[in-house]
Amino acid sequence: MPFLDWVNKNQAKETSRDVPYHLLHQEQTYGDAADNLLIQGDNLLALKALIPFYAGQVKCIFIDPPYNTQSAFEHYDDKLEHSQWLSMMYPRLVLLRELLAEDGSIWVAIDEREGHYLKVLMDEVFGRKSFIATIIWENFYGRSNAAAISPAHNYILCYSPKGEDWKHVRNLLPRSETSASKYSNPDNDPRGPWRLGPIFAAEERHDGLMYTITTPSGRSVAPPKGSHWRMLEVDFWAMVADNRIAFGEKGDNIPAIKLFLREVQDGLVPRSIWPHGEAGHSQDAKREVMALFPGQTPFGTPKPELLISNIIRVASSNDDLVLDSFLGSGTTAAVAHKMGRRWIGIEMGDHARTHCIPRLQKVIDGEQGGISEAVGWKGGGGFRFYTLGETAFDAHGHINAAVRFATLAAYVWHLEVGEPGTQIFDSPLLGIHNGTAYYLLYNGILGDRRPDGGNVLIQPVLQHLHTLAAHSGPKVIYGESSRLGPARLAAEGITFKQIPYDIKMR
Incomplete structure (x- = not known):
């Protein structure tokens, strides 16, 4: 590309x-x-x-x-x-x-x-x-004599x-009065207003879709070269019996399908040209x-x-x-x-x-x-x-003191799992994703702001996490530091990440 x-x-x-x-x-x-x-x-x-x-x-x-x-x-x-x-x-x-x-x-x-x-x-x-x-929007409907070619669109x-x-997921535009006015009911059909729709498909010939019919006036009609009927012959005559095929007042026209307003999609597929009458x-x-x-x-x-x-x-x-x-x-x-x-x-x-x-x-x-x-x-x-x-992190990666726990929690959650932090962050356990639990020890979330307290992973803090939000699978814990050795962390299934150094900008 x-x-x-x-x-x-x-x-x-x-x-x-x-x-x-x-x-x-x-x-x-x-x-x-x-x-x-x-x-x-x-x-x-x-x-x-x-x-x-x-x-x-x-x-x-x-x-x-x-x-x-x-x-x-x-x-x-x-x-x-x-x-x-x-x-x-x-x-x-x-x-x-x-x-x-x-x-x-x-x-x-x-x-x-x-x-x-x-x-x-x-x-x-x-x-x-x-x-x-690319939508062409008619943003100007007048003419500018000052231009070589008067601009009319964005x-x-x-x-x-x-x-x-x-x-498959986009919606339809509402049907305008102009669109609905194309439907009428000249034969007082009890199903309401209708308009004519095509009865031939401009595609290669198909078995069962190539036949000749006779209109009420006696005229023979077959598909033009390179096209075919849109339905089997038995279905065509069933539609005739149901008054869903129109032949014109004298019964001599090429047949057309009656498309009823109440049966079409509840709206219009958007087009790539939006005139000012439809879009301002x-x-x-x-x-x-x-x-x-x-x-x-x-x-x-x-x-x-x-x-x-x-x-x-x-x-x-x-x-x-x-x-x-x-x-x-x-x-x-x-x-x-x-x-x-x-x-x-x-x-x-x-x-x-x-x-x-x-x-x-x-x-x-x-x-x-x-x-x-x-x-x-x-x-x-x-x-x-x-x-x-202010910026959440300074030039050296240190966390701004104004950053609150919920804000940093959302950053950490998005950093780790790639999803937005839409949940309420009011606990060290941020959430569990694909079997891994994510914890954050920051800003005294456990009620202890001492250097060796709630923001540092020590044995009492770990025990408190087990009591507060136990998880038997892998764990990722963010904190200021860890006093637990590598063997203990491995035995507990813990990956420890230090704040602020392991908080990389996604």
């Missing part, structure tokens, strides 16, 4: 490996306590901080990164040299890949300036087999670890933001709620986790909240406070803009607001 190369690519790869872990500091809770998180800070650092807790848990990722349009917007700098833009995107995509669920999907909005480079970059990070589609690249099998457009998005913040300059490049709702509807179900690490004006979080999804939004700029928090407070209060009426939104829920704190 060909790879994209650019200046400083090797440095970008190292960045994805060497991003330090930072602590997340909770500033405030808004509304009812909830799992929803709004984080202000560099999204590279915030994504790394989330991995021990959410690796492989995010069902839908949508990001709308700077398009590198060589212009500067009021709320963020979109003027990056090409290689710098690629170096910015690469490590963030790598971390997003770590957070994405195996049956999840990532959607990235972009325009034609970097869209094709982004496609090759995402092929490298996620694998070409993970590519699902791209949205969609990838999933499941590749083609993702079609840029002016819709600006009007939505202006309605939320009257008198203020709208955010430079917001996305309409209808577009985001289509993505979230296709890519997730109720209570699934949605992530946007370029949250901007907060659209993804607002839409996910209204649609009953859990969400995480990350935004570096001041508008995390000036735009995102006020907008999401209005959502909690039941604001009726965007998709609110369509989804029956009445308000409720809440979110927690976080900022990035």
Whole structure:
């Protein structure tokens, strides 16, 4: 597979490996306590901080990164040299890949300036087999006389670890009024509205599917060259008897299958072209933001709620986790909240406070803009607001004194088993995975902070672990030091790892 190369690519790869872990500091809770998180800070650092807790848990990722349009917007700098833009995107995509669920999907909005480079970059990070589609979104429906060819669309690249099998887990889009209007009931069929469907299959000839029928008017009909009937002849006449075959008012038309609205799939398979009538457009998005913040300059490049709702509807179900690490004006979080999804939004700029928090407070209060009426939104829920704190480990690998037991426990659990630490960490036993028990002696979890006490593996501590959480199989124990000899550790089936030296960044 060909790879994209650019200046400083090797440095970008190292960045994805060497991003330090930072602590997340909770500033405030808004509304009812909830799992929803709004984080202000560099999204590279915030994504790394989330991995021990959410690796492989995010069902839908949508990001709308700077398009590198060589212009500067009021709320963020979109003027990056090409290689710098690629170096910015690469490590963030790598971390997003770590957070994405195996049956999840990532959607990235972009325009034609970097869209094709982004496609090759995402092929490298996620694998070409993970590519699902390039969505063409009609974001502008007017015409610009100033352009050689008036731009009318943006791209949205969609990838999933499941590749083609993702079609078995993705959802359908709701059937629009335009789609339903294609169905009618001219013969007053008691099964309701219907439309005509094809009766021939354009494939190679098959035995039993090549026959000639006679229409009610006496016309003989056989499959055209290179095709065949879709059903056996006995089944064809059974469908005629059941009034599922239409021959036209005079009985002289080539037969067609009657497809009833009530029997088709409850929704539409998404297409790769999303016209503005089905997904909104840029002016819709600006009007939505202006309605939320009257008198203020709208955010430079917001996305309409209808577009985001289509993505979230296709890519997730109720209570699934949605992530946007370029949250901007907060659209993804607002839409996910209204649609009953859990969400995480990350935004570096001041508008995390000036735009995102006020907008999401209005959502909690039941604001009726965007998709609110369509989804029956009445308000409720809440979110927690976080900022990035200090690094969890210093340059020498020492643990920051501000790191609490539960935080380090999540790091250790993810380091050892590769899964997020979603359980409650309030005991030295972090959990059992594939027959091995993992323990952490840190921060006085046993109630003894003396140097030779609860953070050091000595005989009384080991006995206490047996009493507290006995396990007959292999054990991995993290602690400040061990006073037990190699023979005793081997006899107990213990692998001891010293804090902080054996805590390597995953």
